[in-house]
Amino acid sequence: MHSSSNFKHLSLPLTISCVPTKSSPQFNPKIHLLKKPSSFLTISLTPTKPNPQICSKNPIFFSSSSRTKRLGLSSISCLIMEEASLDERLSVVDKVKCLSLEFRSLSEPIDRVKRLLHYASILPPLCESAKVQGNRVLGCTTQVWLEVRMDSRGSMKFTVDSDSEITKGFCSCLMWVLDGAEPEEILSVTAEDLADMNVGLPKKGRSRVNTWHNVLFSMQNRTQDCIQERKRALSLDDLHSLVIRPHAHSGGPSGDGSYVESEVGV
Amino acid sequence: MITTTTTTPLEGAVRKLPCLRSVARRNPNLTYRSFGLLRRRYKFRQLHVSASAASSSPSLVDDNPKLGPGSLGHVTRPDFPILLQEINGSKLVYLDNAATSQKPTAVIKALQNYYEAYNSNVHRGIHYLSAKATDEYESARKKVANFVNADQAREIIFTRNATEAINLVAYSWGLSNLNPGDEIITTIAEHHSAIVPWQIVAQKTRAVLRFVNLTEDEVPDVGQLRDSLSRRTKLLVMHHVSNMLASVLPMDEVISWAHDVGAKVLVDACQSVPHMVVDVKNLATDFLVGSSHKMCGPTGVGFLYGKTEILCGMPPFLGGGEMIADVYLDHSTYAEPPSRFEAGTPAIGEAIGLGAAIDYLTEIGMQQIHDYEMELGSYLYDRLSSVSDVRIYGPSPSRTVKRAALCSFNVKDVHPTDIATFLDQQHGVAIRSGHHCAQPLHRHLGISSSARASLHFYNTKDDVDRFIDALKDTINFFTSFK
Ligand SMILES: Cc1ncc(COP(=O)(O)O)c(C=O)c1O
Numbered sequence: 001m002h003s004s005s006n007f008k009h010l011s012l013p014l015t016i017s018c019v020p021t022k023s024s025p026q027f028n029p030k031i032h033l034l035k036k037p038s039s040f041l042t043i044s045l046t047p048t049k050p051n052p053q054i055c056s057k058n059p060i061f062f063s064s065s066s067r068t069k070r071l072g073l074s075s076i077s078c079l080i081m082e083e084a085s086l087d088e089r090l091s092v093v094d095k096v097k098c099l100s101l102e103f104r105s106l107s108e109p110i111d112r113v114k115r116l117l118h119y120a121s122i123l124p125p126l127c128e129s130a131k132v133q134g135n136r137v138l139g140c141t142t143q144v145w146l147e148v149r150m151d152s153r154g155s156m157k158f159t160v161d162s163d164s165e166i167t168k169g170f171c172s173c174l175m176w177v178l179d180g181a182e183p184e185e186i187l188s189v190t191a192e193d194l195a196d197m198n199v200g201l202p203k204k205g206r207s208r209v210n211t212w213h214n215v216l217f218s219m220q221n222r223t224q225d226c227i228q229e230r231k232r233a234l235s236l237d238d239l240h241s242l243v244i245r246p247h248a249h250s251g252g253p254s255g256d257g258s259y260v261e262s263e264v265g266v
Numbered sequence: 267m268i269t270t271t272t273t274t275p276l277e278g279a280v281r282k283l284p285c286l287r288s289v290a291r292r293n294p295n296l297t298y299r300s301f302g303l304l305r306r307r308y309k310f311r312q313l314h315v316s317a318s319a320a321s322s323s324p325s326l327v328d329d330n331p332k333l334g335p336g337s338l339g340h341v342t343r344p345d346f347p348i349l350l351q352e353i354n355g356s357k358l359v360y361l362d363n364a365a366t367s368q369k370p371t372a373v374i375k376a377l378q379n380y381y382e383a384y385n386s387n388v389h390r391g392i393h394y395l396s397a398k399a400t401d402e403y404e405s406a407r408k409k410v411a412n413f414v415n416a417d418q419a420r421e422i423i424f425t426r427n428a429t430e431a432i433n434l435v436a437y438s439w440g441l442s443n444l445n446p447g448d449e450i451i452t453t454i455a456e457h458h459s460a461i462v463p464w465q466i467v468a469q470k471t472r473a474v475l476r477f478v479n480l481t482e483d484e485v486p487d488v489g490q491l492r493d494s495l496s497r498r499t500k501l502l503v504m505h506h507v508s509n510m511l512a513s514v515l516p517m518d519e520v521i522s523w524a525h526d527v528g529a530k531v532l533v534d535a536c537q538s539v540p541h542m543v544v545d546v547k548n549l550a551t552d553f554l555v556g557s558s559h560k561m562c563g564p565t566g567v568g569f570l571y572g573k574t575e576i577l578c579g580m581p582p583f584l585g586g587g588e589m590i591a592d593v594y595l596d597h598s599t600y601a602e603p604p605s606r607f608e609a610g611t612p613a614i615g616e617a618i619g620l621g622a623a624i625d626y627l628t629e630i631g632m633q634q635i636h637d638y639e640m641e642l643g644s645y646l647y648d649r650l651s652s653v654s655d656v657r658i659y660g661p662s663p664s665r666t667v668k669r670a671a672l673c674s675f676n677v678k679d680v681h682p683t684d685i686a687t688f689l690d691q692q693h694g695v696a697i698r699s700g701h702h703c704a705q706p707l708h709r710h711l712g713i714s715s716s717a718r719a720s721l722h723f724y725n726t727k728d729d730v731d732r733f734i735d736a737l738k739d740t741i742n743f744f745t746s747f748k
Pocket of ligand 1: 364365427428429430457459460505507508509534536537557568703
């Protein structure tokens with residue numbers, strides 16, 4: 001019988017490195033994440049020794065190469081989600097890949113659970129008043145509450161919480177990937193993209209208890225709602241401008257006042 | 267008499283087995299019928315002697331002889347090949363039997379034999395294979411009828427599962443017999459499959475759906491139920507054994523009260539038929555439903571028992587082949603039950619597999635299965651209730667209150683899904699977490715979910731010990747993270 005106390009350190013820590021040009025032969029195997037040539041990113045799996053002083057709770061180390069340092073990335077980070085500069089420079093697709101790689105590198109189930117619990121601990125809690133039925137993500141075996149809004153620049157903002165720590169860990173990962181992203185990016189993520197991050201579920205599990213799936217779908221559905229709402233609001237703005245200045249032309253997102261007029265007339 | 271160490275031998279490493287007479291002494295409940303089965307098995311196993319097993323802790327035998335080596339669990343386990351595997355690096359401990367049971371080799375072979383040797387459609391062809399398939403399918407119906415002591419095989423209707431059987435009664439009997447103001451009485455502890463169809467039917471017929479609460483002991487309140495019965499009551503829908511509370515209801519009494527006011531009764535026997543003797547004649551129930559997959563049979567088949575005279579008066583549930591007598595362009599005449607309710611090609615191989623499962627269970631003896639599960643269930647309850655911060659739902663066992671062999675529980679400040687995930691990932695222990703399709707009951711208990719460990723006769727004391735040890739480790743793990 002296993003015991004959580006005699007947990008062994010992982011043999012395959014990750015090295016994340018940023019290289020400014022195309023793939024470099026010294027990083028192997030490579031995953032090219034960004035399409036933009038200016039910020040080509042390579043992630044390589046290199047066995048390095050864990051340093052207990054730096055991260056005692058989590059056995060995995062993301063250590064950067066000297067090239068990374070040159071690019072301004074902090075030299076060592078335990079967890080990809082805590083790498084602030086990565087956060088800014090990675091797209092949603094890249095973040096999904098990074099997380100997949102991170103979780104795939106954790107071959108022991110207990111390590112994946114520990115990692116999720118750590119991510120759960122850094123997720124800001126949702127205030128109690130937001131834990132209402134209307135914010136519930138349905139279909140999970142745990143309770144998940146999700147608040148979704150679109151900020152003034154059109155990016156999506158999420159707040160999420162759960163009564164289960166492991167689920168909260170899942171949610172924390174989703175937040176890292178999707179919070180602040182453009183609606184189109186959010187809608188492009190599929191449940192399969194998240195399969196490698198699953199804990200306790202088959203790789204491609206589309207089970208009714210699959211929390212990833214349900215929370216992601218909920219985020220996407222509510223993003224769709226926000227898009228529709230914004231469209232309606234913008235149309236109304238146009239309508240207002242039409243009412244106030246009946247002869248004004250264009251300016252709205254449709255670029256055509258008469259179109260708005262005819263739509264209103266339908 | 268609770269031991270905290272786990273020294274039970276693993277299966278395959280069976281302790282040198284005592285001669286039959288001493289087995290009988292240690293298992294006074296062995297029935298004559300099951301003796302043959304045991305004798306056959308012991309013949310083979312006396313050869314497998316393991317040193318580690320032989321030196322197993324004496325407490326194992328002393329504590330409760332019925333749970334020691336040679337117990338029903340130890341003897342039957344090798345019949346379930348699925349149990350002999352590792353999950354996430356640990357030996358599988360399967361404790362999710364209330365969700366579905368595992369299948370013995372005999373059932374797997376019956377399915378394979380059907381598909382390999384005589385797969386054919388039933389009731390339709392005159393060729394050899396069809397005749398053979400029809401015979402076996404109808405023989406499975408007889409086996410189910412005998413198993414629940416129905417008068418006639420035609421009182422058994424094969425459905426996809428218990429859920430479909432309940433829906434059959436709801437749509438066929440319910441829609442044609444319920445009128446505005448009529449009452450359907452049920453309990454808040456029903457499985458969703460015994461609530462939702464009646465909500466739909468009540469809405470359509472404007473009948474009233476009434477719910478009986480729990481007593482303080484967390485058992486459906488049969489006193490309140492008795493008081494709720496009146497001439498307006500047309501149907502009582504009730505589980506026999508609760509899939510969450512582990513309570514066992516006195517159905518014979520309850521049914522007689524319902525009949526006194528002229529109401530019909532549907533018994534949800536999903537959690538009783540696989541674990542104890544259920545006799546529809548003794549109960550005098552009008553309808554009773556069960557699911558094959560919970561009683562060691564294949565998925566995809568379940569059954570409805572209905573009294574002949576009631577079934578004969580019911581309209582079809584689904585239209586199609588098999589259920590008609592004659593079809594004209596403007597109308598059809600319907601076949602007699604059971605065909606009337608079995609539209610289309612049924613799950614032939616699966617029904618035959620269910621027949622094989624019944625043969626298997628019958629050979630062991632349902633009384634013996636029940637007796638063993640009572641012992642193992644009490645052991646599970648005792649050990650689980652000794653773990654700190656654990657709250658078990660349902661009645662406390664006593665000399666008069668018997669619980670079924672399952673425990674739904676919560677651990678203070680740890681989510682049941684987190685527990686189930688960790689048990690699976692770290693220890694290979696399979697339990698259920700969630701609302702177990704009993705949300706109203708969970709709401710009543712003031713919780714949104716719970717964990718559930720449920721046993722079957724092929725579980726052993728070792729399984730329970732390993733679950734408890736794993737649970738303690740799980741609680742320590744999550745507590746250390748706080
Ligand atoms: C008490 C009870 N009733 C009904 C059902 C439904 O069974 P099925 O899903 O096989 O139709 C279950 C299954 O969990 C149950 O435990």
